[in-house]
Amino acid sequence: MTTSQARLAVDIGGTFTDIVLEHGDRQFTTKVLTTQSAPEQGVLDGIAKAMTEAGLQPAAVGLLIHGTTLATNALIERKGAKTALITTEGHRDAVEMALENRFEQYDINIDRPAPLVPRYLRWPVTERLNVHGQALLPLDEGSVTALFPLIEKHAIEALAVGLLHAYANPAHEERVRNLIAARFPSLAISLSSEVAPEIREYERQSTTCANAYVQPKMAGYLMALDAQLKAQGFACPFLLMTSGGGLTDLATAVKFPIRLVESGPAGGAILAARIAEELGLDRVVSYDMGGTTAKICLIDDYQPLSTRTFEVARAYRNLKGSGLPVKIPAIEMVEIGAGGGSIASVDALGRVAVGPESAGSQPGPACYDQGGERAAVTDADLVLGKIDPAAFAGGSVKLAPEKAGEALQRTIGQPLGMDAPLAAFAVAEIVDENMANAARVHAVEWGKDIAARAMIAFGGAAPLHAARLAEKLNLSQVIVPAGAGVGSAVGFLRAPISYEVVRSRYMRLDGFDAALANDLLATMRAEATAIVRQGAPDAELSETRMAFMRYVGQGHEITVPLPARDLEVDDAETLRALFEDTYRALYGQTVPGQEPEILSWTLTVSSPAVSSKVTAAAVGGPPGQPFGSRRLFDSNAQAFVEAAEWRRETLGSAEVKGPALIVEDQTTTVVPDGFTATVGKGGALVLTRA
Numbered sequence: 001m002t003t004s005q006a007r008l009a010v011d012i013g014g015t016f017t018d019i020v021l022e023h024g025d026r027q028f029t030t031k032v033l034t035t036q037s038a039p040e041q042g043v044l045d046g047i048a049k050a051m052t053e054a055g056l057q058p059a060a061v062g063l064l065i066h067g068t069t070l071a072t073n074a075l076i077e078r079k080g081a082k083t084a085l086i087t088t089e090g091h092r093d094a095v096e097m098a099l100e101n102r103f104e105q106y107d108i109n110i111d112r113p114a115p116l117v118p119r120y121l122r123w124p125v126t127e128r129l130n131v132h133g134q135a136l137l138p139l140d141e142g143s144v145t146a147l148f149p150l151i152e153k154h155a156i157e158a159l160a161v162g163l164l165h166a167y168a169n170p171a172h173e174e175r176v177r178n179l180i181a182a183r184f185p186s187l188a189i190s191l192s193s194e195v196a197p198e199i200r201e202y203e204r205q206s207t208t209c210a211n212a213y214v215q216p217k218m219a220g221y222l223m224a225l226d227a228q229l230k231a232q233g234f235a236c237p238f239l240l241m242t243s244g245g246g247l248t249d250l251a252t253a254v255k256f257p258i259r260l261v262e263s264g265p266a267g268g269a270i271l272a273a274r275i276a277e278e279l280g281l282d283r284v285v286s287y288d289m290g291g292t293t294a295k296i297c298l299i300d301d302y303q304p305l306s307t308r309t310f311e312v313a314r315a316y317r318n319l320k321g322s323g324l325p326v327k328i329p330a331i332e333m334v335e336i337g338a339g340g341g342s343i344a345s346v347d348a349l350g351r352v353a354v355g356p357e358s359a360g361s362q363p364g365p366a367c368y369d370q371g372g373e374r375a376a377v378t379d380a381d382l383v384l385g386k387i388d389p390a391a392f393a394g395g396s397v398k399l400a401p402e403k404a405g406e407a408l409q410r411t412i413g414q415p416l417g418m419d420a421p422l423a424a425f426a427v428a429e430i431v432d433e434n435m436a437n438a439a440r441v442h443a444v445e446w447g448k449d450i451a452a453r454a455m456i457a458f459g460g461a462a463p464l465h466a467a468r469l470a471e472k473l474n475l476s477q478v479i480v481p482a483g484a485g486v487g488s489a490v491g492f493l494r495a496p497i498s499y500e501v502v503r504s505r506y507m508r509l510d511g512f513d514a515a516l517a518n519d520l521l522a523t524m525r526a527e528a529t530a531i532v533r534q535g536a537p538d539a540e541l542s543e544t545r546m547a548f549m550r551y552v553g554q555g556h557e558i559t560v561p562l563p564a565r566d567l568e569v570d571d572a573e574t575l576r577a578l579f580e581d582t583y584r585a586l587y588g589q590t591v592p593g594q595e596p597e598i599l600s601w602t603l604t605v606s607s608p609a610v611s612s613k614v615t616a617a618a619v620g621g622p623p624g625q626p627f628g629s630r631r632l633f634d635s636n637a638q639a640f641v642e643a644a645e646w647r648r649e650t651l652g653s654a655e656v657k658g659p660a661l662i663v664e665d666q667t668t669t670v671v672p673d674g675f676t677a678t679v680g681k682g683g684a685l686v687l688t689r690a
Contacts, residue, residue, distance in 0.1 A: 005060060005061065005062025005063070005236075006021055006022065006023040006054070006056055006060050006061045006062065007021075007022045007023075007061070007062065007063045007065070007493055007610075008020070008021050008022075008047065008050070008061050008063070008064045008065070009021075009022075009064075009065045009066075009067075009267075009489040009490065009492040009493050010043050010046070010047065010064070010065070010066045010067070010489065010492075011066075011067050011068065011264050011267060011486065011488045011489040011492065012034055012039055012042070012043065012066075012067075012068035012069065012070055012264070013034060013068075013069050013264060013290045013291055013292060014034065014069055014070075014073045014290070014291055014292030014293070014339070014341065014358055014360055014361070015033070015034060015290065015291020015292055015339065015340060015341045015358070015359075015360055015361045015364065016031050016032065016033060016034060016290065016291050016361065016393065016460060017031070017032050017033070017034045017035075017039070017042040017043055017046050018030075018031050018046070018460075018485070018486035018488065018489040018666070019031075019032075019043075019046035019047055019049070019050045019486070019489065020050075020483065020486050020489040020490050020492075020493065021050040021051065021053075021054050021056070021061075022493055023054055023056065023060070026054070027483065027490075028050045028053045028054045029050070029394075029483055029485070029486045029489075029665065029666055030046050030049045030050045030053070030394065030396070030486075030666075031046070031393040031394055031396060031460065031485060031486060031665075031666045032045050032046040032049070032393075032396055033361040033362075033364070033393075033396075033397065034291075034360070034361045035361070035362075036360060036361060036362050038224075039068075039070060039221055039225075040221060040224050040225040040228060042361075043066075043225060044225075044228060044229075044232070057233070058232055058233035058234045058235075059233060059235070061234060061236050062236050063236050063237055063239070063535075064229070064234060064236055064237070064238050064239070065239050065240075065241060065247060065492040065493065065495070066225075066238065066239070066240050066241065066492075067240065067241030067260070067263035067264045067266070067267050067488060067489070067492055068260060068263060068264055069262075069263075069264040069265070069290075069292065069293065070214075070217070070218060070221065071214040071217075071218055071257050071258065071260050071261045071263075072261050072262060072264075072293070072312060072335070073292060073293075074213070074214050074217060074218075075116075075210060075213065075214065075261065075312045075324065076293075076312065076337065076356065077357075078116075080116070080158075080213035080214050080216075080217060081157035081158040081188070081212070081213055081214070081215065081216040081217065082121075082154065082155060082156055082157045082158070083116060083117050083121065083156070083157070083158045083159070083160060083209060083212045083213045084117060084121040084122070084123060084150070084151065084154065084156045084158075084159050084160070085117040085121065085122045085123070085159075085160045085161075085162060085205065085208075085209055085212075086123050086124075086125055086144075086147065086159065086160070086161045086162070086163075086176060087122065087123075087124060087125075087161075087162050087163060087164075087205065088124065088125070088127060088128060088163050088164040089124035089125060089126050089127075089128075089143075090124065091124070091164055091201070092119070092122040092123070092124050093119070093122070094201050094202055094205055095115045095117065095122070095202060095205045095206055095209065096115050096119065097202075098112060098202055099202060113323060113324055115206075115209070116206075116209045116210060116213045116324065117160065117209050117213075121154060121156070123147050123150060124143075125139070125140065125143040125144050125147070125163075125176065126139070126140035126143040127139040127140065127143075127163060127172050128164060129163070129164060129165040129166065129168065129169055129172065130165060131165055131168065131506070132168055133165060133168030133169025134169070135169075135171075135172075139172045139175055139176070141175070141179060144175075144176050144179045144180065145179060145183075147180075148180075148183055148184075151180070151184060151187070156187065157187075157188065157216050158187070158188040158189075158190070158212040158213060158215055158216055159180065159187055159188065159189045159190070159212060160189075160190050160192070160205070160208040160209045160211070160212040160213075161173045161176050161177060161189065161190065161191050161192065161208070162192040162201070162204060162205035162208045162209070163176070163192070164201060166191070166192050166193040166197075167192070167193055167196075167197040167198055167199060167204065167503075167504045168504070168505075169193075170191065170193035170194070170197075173191045173192065173193045174191065174193075177189050177191060188212060188215045188216050188219065189212070190208050190211040190212040190215060191208070192204045192205060192207070192208040194255075194256075195207055195208045195211045195256060195258065196208060196327045196328065196502075197502065197503055197504060198308075198327060198502055198503075198504045198600050199504045199506075199599060199600065200327070202325070203309055203325045203327040204327060206324055206325045206326065206327075207258060207325070207326050207327045207328065210258050210261070210312070210324065210326055211256060211257060211258035214257050214258065214261070215254075215257050218253075218254070218257035218260065219254045219257065222240075222250060222253060222254055222257075223254065226238055226250060237249075237534070237535050238250050239497065239535045240252075240253040240260055240263065241260070241263040241264070241266055241267050241492050241495060242259045242260060242263055242266065242329070242499075243259055243260065243261055243262035243263055243266050243328055243329065243330035243331065244259075244266065244306065244328070244329035244330055244331065244498075244500055244604075245266045245269065245270050245304065245306075245331050245495060245498075246495060246496055246497065246498030246499060246500070246604075246606060247492075247495055247496065247497040247498065247535055248497075248498075248499050248531055248535075249531055249534035249535055251534075252499070252531050258326060258328055259328050259329075261312065261326060261328070261330075262310075262330050262331065262333070262335070264290075264488045265288055265295040265297070265331070265333055265335065265488065266330070266331045266488075266491075266495075267487075267488035267489065267490075267491035267492045267495065268286060268288040268295065268297075268458055268459065268487050268488040268491050269286055269288075269295075269297045269299070269304040269331045269333065269491070270304070270331075270491040270492075270494050270495045271286075271456075271458065271481060271487050271488070271490050271491030271494060272284060272286035272297065272299055272304070272456040272458070272481075272487075272491075273286075273299050273302050273303060273304055274302075274491075274494050275456050275479060275481045275682070275684060276299055276302050276454075276456065277302040278681055278682050278684075279479065279680060279681055279682075279684065281454050281479075282300065282301050282302065283299075283300055283452055283453045283454070284298075284299045284453050284454045284455065284456050284479075285297070285298055285299070285439065285443075285450060285453045285454075285455050285456070285473075285475075286299060286304075286333075286455075286456045286457075286458075287435070287439075287455050287456065287457045287458075287459075287462050287466060287469065288457075288458055288459040288462060288487065288488065289338070289339060289340070289435070289457075289459045289460075289461040289462035289464075289465060290339050290340070290459045290460055290461060290488075291339045291340045291341045291358070291360070291361070291378075291460065291461070292337070292339040292341055292342070292358045292360065293335050293336065293337055293338065293339050293358075294335070294336055294338040294339060294435050294438075294459075294461075294462075295333050295334070295335045296333060296334050296335075296435065296438055296439045296442055297331060297332065297333035298332070298442065298443065298446060298448055298453075299456075300448075304331045304332070304333075305331070305332035305333075305446060306329070306330065306331055306332055307330055307331075307332040308327060308328070308329060308330070308502070308548075308602075309325055309326070309327045310325070310326060310330050310332060310333075311323030311324060311325055311326070312324045312326055312335075329500040329502070329602070329604075332446070333442075334438050334439070334441070334442040336355065336356065336434060336435065336438050337355035337356020337357070337358065338354060338355050338356075338377070338431045338434050338435055338438075339355075339358060339377065339461060340365070340376065340377050340378040340381070340460065340461040341358040341359040341360055341361075341364060341365055341376050341377070341378065342354050342355035342356065342357070342358050342359075342376060342377050342431065343355065343357045343358065343359055343374045343375070343376050344374075344375045344376060344377070344379075344380070344408075344411065344412055344427040344430075345374070345411060345412075346411070346412060346415040346416060350415070350416065352412060352416070352426045352427060352430045353430070354377065354427055354430045354431045354434060355431070355434070358376075359372050359374065359376045364376075364378075365377075365378040365379045365404070365407075366379050366400075366403045366404055366406070366407035367379050367382050367389070367399040367400050367401065367403050367404035367407075368397060368399065368400075369398075369399075369400040369403055372407075373407060373410075374407060374411055375404070375407040375408045375410075375411045375412060375423075375427065377427060377428070377431050377461070378399075378404075378461070379403075379404035379405075379407055379408055379424070379427075380404075380408065380423075380424035380425075380427035380428045380431075381424075381428065381461070381464050382399055382401055382404045383401065383404050383405055383408060383420055383421055383424035383633075384421065384424050384425065384428060384632070384633035385630055385631045385632040385633055385640065385643070386464045386632065386633075386661070386668060386670050387399065387464070387668060388630070388645075388663065388668070389401050391663065391665075393460070393666065394665035394666055395665075404424075405420040406420075408420045408423040408424050408427070409423060412426060412427060421633060421640070424633070425633060425635070425638065428465070428468070428635075429635070431465070432465055432468050432469050432472060433472065435465070435469055436469055436472040436473055439469075439473060440473070450473055450475075451473060451474045451475065453475060454475065454476075454477040454478070454479060455469070455470050455473075455475050455477070455478045455479065456478075456479045456480075456481065457478055457479070457480050457484065458480070458481055458483075458484040458485075458487025458488070459484070459485070459487055459488070459667075460485045460486075460666060460667050461667075462484070462487075462667075463480050463484055463485075463667045463668060463669040463670065464667070464668060464669075464670050465670075466478045466480065466669070466670075466687070467658075467670055467671065467672050467675050467687055467689075468635055468670075468672065470687075470689060471635075471672075471689070475689070476688065476689045477686065477687065477688055477689070478675075478686075478687040478689075479680070479684050479685070479686055479687075480669050480684065480685040480687065481682070481683075481684045481685075482682060482683035482684060483666075484664075484666075484667055484669075484685075485664065485665070485666025485667030486666050493610060494609060494610055495609065495610075496606045496607050496608060496609045496610075497532050497535040497536040497539070497606070497607040498532060498604055498605060498606035498607065499527075499528045499531040499532050499604065499605060500528065500602055500603070500604040501524040501525075501527050501528045501602065501603050501604075502524075502600055502601070502602045503520055503523075503524060503600065503601050504599060504600045504601075505517075505520055505598075505600070505601060506597065506598070506599060507597065507598045508552065508595060508596075508597045508598075509572045509575060509576055509579075509595060509596050509597065509598070510572070510595055512569070512571070512572035512575070514566075514567045514568050514569050514571060517567050517601070518566050518567055520601060521545060521567075521601065521603055524601070524602075524603040525543065525603055525605065528603055528604065528605035529541065529605050531605075532605045532606070532607060535607075536607035539607040539608060540607075540608065541605050541606065541607055542605070542606050542607075542608075543564065543603065543604070543605050543606075544561075544603070544604045544606070545561070545562040545563075545564065545601070545602070545603045545604075546559050546560065546561055546562060546601070546602045546603075547559075547560045547562055547575065547598045547600070547601055547602075548560075548598065548599050548600040548601070548602070549575075549579045549596050549597065549598050549599070550596070550597060550599065551591050551594040551595065551596055551597070552594060552595050552596070552597050553594075557599055557600070558579075558582055558583060558586060559582070560575070560578050560579050560582050561578060561582075562575070562578075562601075575596070575598075576596055579596045580596075622652050622653065623651075623652050623653045623654035623655075624646065624647070624650035624651045624652045624654050625646075625650075625654075626644035626645055626646050626660070627645055627646065627647060627650075628644075628645045629642050629643060629644050629645055630642075630643055630645055630661060631643070632659050632661065632670070634659060634672065634673055635672065636672070636673065636674075637673075641659050641673070642659070643658075643659040643660050643661050643671075644656070644659075644660045644661070645660070645661050645663060646660060646661070646662045646663065647662075647663055647664070648662050648663065648664040648669075648685070649664070651677075651678075651679050652679070653678075653679070654678075654679075655676055655677075655678050656671055656676065656677040656678070657671075657675075657676050658671040658672045658673045658674060658675040658676070658677075659671065659672055659673045660677065662677060662685060669685055669687070671687060674689060674690045675687045675688065675689050675690070676688050676690070
């Protein structure tokens with residue numbers, strides 16, 4: 001790709017598909033409804049609109065980057081493939097027994113989320129490996145072929161294979177795949193030794209089941225989109241955003257779609273980290289609210305928190321342990337079903353509830369006028385005056401305010417004796433409090449102070465709610481970056497091409513084997529480099545290596561950086577010092593006389609991150625003027641007030657005092673009474689709370 005070629009980013013959400021096209025120092029954005037039955041059609045429609053606006057042909061595009069929450073939504077809504085799990089005899093219930101703990105000790109009614117694979121589809125085979133990968137019991141191939149009638153009987157669409165200790169030796173899993181693939185060549189098969197080659201059977205099997213569950217849908221979608229893009233003349237590299245904040249090639253994404261499960265939100269976190277660095281904010285919280293979900297991420301020293309295990313679809317007050325664990329490299333964030341399409345209702349106790357069910361794009365909230373009858377958050381925002389019905393999503397979706405009011409009155413107002421505006425206010429308050437609670441819980445889990453941070457808000461719905469959320473969290477500053485309405489897609493264009501490989505290989509430091517460690521890391525480097533070179537054939541690559549270490553006898557590891565060179569015999573003491581420095585920084589002291597051990601190793605190969613030439617809004621210049629006014633519901637006064645309307649691109653050096661609405665094509669920023677908005681570096685809106 002030459003520097004003169006355009007770069008295209010696509011982000012598919014549960015409700016909207018966002019497109020960003022950068023060409024030189026110009027940026028073109030568009031937002032179209034996601035076409036649920038064939039998501040690739042919405043992508044192609046959005047690309048066509050952006051290309052037409054830019055006056056470009058497909059040959060002018062040098063790189064296409066794609067991220068999506070389709071996999072996440074399939075897991076949350078349980079709309080994946082019919083999946084079976086093959087596991088070692090005697091261990092079919094591991095994914096249901098989980099960790100045998102209670103995430104809420106004092107609630108006798110708690111319920112863990114049901115496994116993706118029910119018990120009648122979890123099938124044992126006869127085999128057994130030990131922790132070192134040695135066969136204690138050879139694989140009985142007859143126990144595998146005996147499953148063929150069950151695959152046919154239950155019309156299985158995807159198969160997960162998670163045998164005991166397969167991370168140490170994949171031979172049995174590979175043989176199971178070969179036997180089944182010979183009989184069912186079109187069946188999607190996921191091996192735990194490839195998807196998550198790490199210790200801990202529950203997390204490994206859960207991740208493999210999740211990969212299998214979403215693979216047919218994701219692979220079919222990605223391959224169909226790739227074929228149609230090529231047919232239209234796009235010959236550029238096609239890269240996918242991963243949950244860890246890097247980019248990978250199409251073949252890897254098709255094989256391991258679980259790595260894309262948080263790809264859309266990861267792009268937003270990358271954008272927020274870049275904005276924080278530009279503005280010199282070393283402690284921020286990013287807030288991404290789209291049509292289906294809302295995501296909160298903590299960013300310290302311009303780096304989002306990262307993890308190797310996170311949970312999808314937490315079912316109980318956002319508490320850790322109440323979701324499905326997925327063991328992949330990911331940016332650490334909390335995600336809840338609170339988006340513009342989240343459906344509002346009144347429960348049996350007379351309380352307003354919002355989400356996690358979403359109206360999506362079809363039929364969408366009632367105000368979309370596509371047959372939806374249940375009130376959603378967007379209906380509430382429209383009734384409260386936050387949205388211009390004629391300019392929603394850049395005018396691509398015309399809203400019907402009367403439908404929103406009717407739905408709110410019918411589903412919320414009548415049961416609770418409220419008029420439509422008060423019902424809308426109740427919905428907005430509940431969704432904002434749900435997000436505030438999720439942010440508080442997330443910060444506490446990580447030992448962080450949420451109130452000492454600035455908020456960076458993006459996504460189509462976040463600027464509508466950000467100031468109110470900041471009030472609830474006692475934050476004094478909200479940043480709305482340029483292009484906020486399509487923020488995750490903008491973030492894709494800032495991400496490096498990278499790939500992380502992980503392997504579990506147990507090693508105590510008092511028996512440190514440098515040759516074995518170097519051989520393992522070399523194999524991991526070759527695997528990661530081969531993938532990264534698909535999208536960055538000529539770039540100078542960097543490498544990051546980490547070890548997951550703990551004291552012998554402990555239950556959890558900490559991440560320790562490894563020297564950027566081949567390891568030597570004397571490096572046992574080097575690693576001991578690095579481990580103790582990291583341990584002391586986390587816990588304030590080390591444990592004298594205890595021996596450290598390594599459980600897993602990770603290696604990440606990356607190309608340089610890309611800087612942008614685009615400044616989407618002018619900084620300075622003469623102050624602009626509002627173009628009109630609109631009635632806006634004031635949350636504190638609980639009444640409508642008159643709010644000035646401004647176009648974002650004409651603000652100049654104006655200081656906008658709330659109540660006000662700052663309008664752009666893909667979103668609107670609500671500036672309540674008590675807040676002041678100005679344009680900061682890079683065109684970011686800076687809202688300051690009095």
